[in-house]
Amino acid sequence: MRDFYGTTLANGLMLGTAQYPSPAILADAFKRSEASVATVSLRRESGQDRAGQDFWKLIAGLGVHVLPNTAGCHSVKEAVTTAHMAREVFDTNWIKLEVIGEEDTLQPDVFGLVEAARVLTEDGFQVFPYTTEDLVVAGKLLDAGCEVLMPWGAPIGSGLGLNNLFGLRAMRAHFPDVPLVIDAGLGLPSQAAQAMELGFDAVLLNTAVAKAGDPAEMAEAFAMAVRAGQLAAKADPMEPRDMAAPSTPVIGKAFLE
Amino acid sequence: MKLRLNGEVIDTVQDTLAALLDAHGFAGARVATAVNGTFVPAALRATQPLADGDQVEVLAPMQGG
Numbered sequence: 001m002r003d004f005y006g007t008t009l010a011n012g013l014m015l016g017t018a019q020y021p022s023p024a025i026l027a028d029a030f031k032r033s034e035a036s037v038a039t040v041s042l043r044r045e046s047g048q049d050r051a052g053q054d055f056w057k058l059i060a061g062l063g064v065h066v067l068p069n070t071a072g073c074h075s076v077k078e079a080v081t082t083a084h085m086a087r088e089v090f091d092t093n094w095i096k097l098e099v100i101g102e103e104d105t106l107q108p109d110v111f112g113l114v115e116a117a118r119v120l121t122e123d124g125f126q127v128f129p130y131t132t133e134d135l136v137v138a139g140k141l142l143d144a145g146c147e148v149l150m151p152w153g154a155p156i157g158s159g160l161g162l163n164n165l166f167g168l169r170a171m172r173a174h175f176p177d178v179p180l181v182i183d184a185g186l187g188l189p190s191q192a193a194q195a196m197e198l199g200f201d202a203v204l205l206n207t208a209v210a211k212a213g214d215p216a217e218m219a220e221a222f223a224m225a226v227r228a229g230q231l232a233a234k235a236d237p238m239e240p241r242d243m244a245a246p247s248t249p250v251i252g253k254a255f256l257e
Numbered sequence: 258m259k260l261r262l263n264g265e266v267i268d269t270v271q272d273t274l275a276a277l278l279d280a281h282g283f284a285g286a287r288v289a290t291a292v293n294g295t296f297v298p299a300a301l302r303a304t305q306p307l308a309d310g311d312q313v314e315v316l317a318p319m320q321g322g
Contacts, residue, residue: 016322026320041321042289044263044314047282052317056287059318069321077294084296085289085316156322184322206322 002179002201004148005094005126007065009036012196013226014067014181015219016206023058025215030062033219037065039096039204041072042086067128069096074109076116083120095120096150096183096204098130106156106184110137114144121145130183133167135174142178149175150183150204153195157207159187162194172199189218189225196229197237258309274305277313288317 003009015035020026030038038059045052059066068086073079076099083095099116101109108130114137117127121144129141133151141149151171154160162168163185172180182195183204192203203226212218259268262281271277274290274297290297290305291314297305307313 016320018320018322020320039321041319042316043319045283045286045288045317046263047286047315050282050286050317052288052319053286055320056318071321081291081294081296084298085291088296088298089287089289089316089318 002177004128004179004201009065009202010034011036011223011226012200012202012230013037013192013223014039014183014202014204015209015222016204017055017059018206019210020215023055026210027058027062028216029209029219030064032216033209033223035064035219035223037067037202037204038062039067039069039206040090041069042082042089065094066090066092067094067096068092069130070098072100073098074100076112076119079112079116080119083116083125084123087125093124093126094128095125096128096130107152108132110134113137114140117141117146118144128181128183133164133171135171138171138175142175148179148181150181152184153182153191153203154185156184158185159208160185161187161191162198165198168195168200169198189221192222193225193229193232196226197232199233202226258307260307260309260311260313262313263315269307272307273303274307274313275302277307278302278315281315283315286317288315290315 013035014037015033016039068090070079070082079099099109099112117129120127127146128148129146130150138149154163179201181202182200186205187208195203209215209219271280293312
């Protein structure tokens with residue numbers, strides 16, 4: 001498994017922490033997912049209820065790597081400032097960089113993304129850019145200093161799976177040494193398994209687990225799927241073919257006409 | 258003076274960011290701060306002056322995907 005800025009993860013599942021019915025269900029889902037990374041965010045805190053402090057205690061207790069995001073940022077300045085604030089609060093150089101360019105699809109503004117990635121890399125951040133499967137953008141992100149790429153599977157929260165199989169397969173082939181994470185759009189464990197079978201290093205998902213009827217059960221299902229897909233990729237899958245090929249030997253078959 | 262703390266207009270006599278945080282219950286809290294859109298590291302809060310009309314953001318860990 002390729003490492004992430006020098007960190008080897010126990011498995012290829014990165015799980016979001018938003019939208020769970022309760023903190024207890026979140027904790028249970030993480031336990032059953034065995035996820036190695038939790039994504040988190042930053043929001044305004046009230047001095048009275050201090051909700052963020054309780055949330056932090058919960059996350060710190062999960063024993064996973066923490067990957068803060070810049071979700072909701074639409075400009076380079078906003079994303080860079082948010083990243084700096086996240087680094088101080090979460091005490092990590094990791095940042096899941098999101099610069100959103102379009103509201104209906106929440107697709108990244110790839111021009112702002114490349115610029116923000118360059119600024120943050122120069123400031124010592126280890127950037128996990130939320131990007132598309134565009135190979136030219138991917139190359140520019142690597143030039144900007146990114147050592148990990150996170151192409152979308154489908155729009156955030158859509159649950160559509162891998163919308164552009166050709167593009168994702170091409171990306172994997174084009175950057176054989178770069179850790180690649182499918183970030184966003186997964187709705188089912190089978191889609192996560194498919195991503196891993198294609199040779200991706202990890203999947204990052206949130207809504208598929210948090211919005212399932214039983215989030216903890218779904219978390220375990222994703223854990224199994226990621227493991228299955230990872231094993232399958234390692235096992236070197238057979239080449240598909242258009243015509244049938246008998247699996248039972250024909251030599252030695254009796255003549256019974 | 259009047260300034261905005263996390264979007265709400267407040268009246269305050271605190272003239273540094275550190276003093277404002279203490280006065281509003283953030284002492285010891287795991288938060289990050291920005292004034293007028295610029296990040297202010299924790300080590301600089303005590304010397305970060307506040308002026309009438311400033312916009313102060315106090316952010317904390319929150320759920321995210």
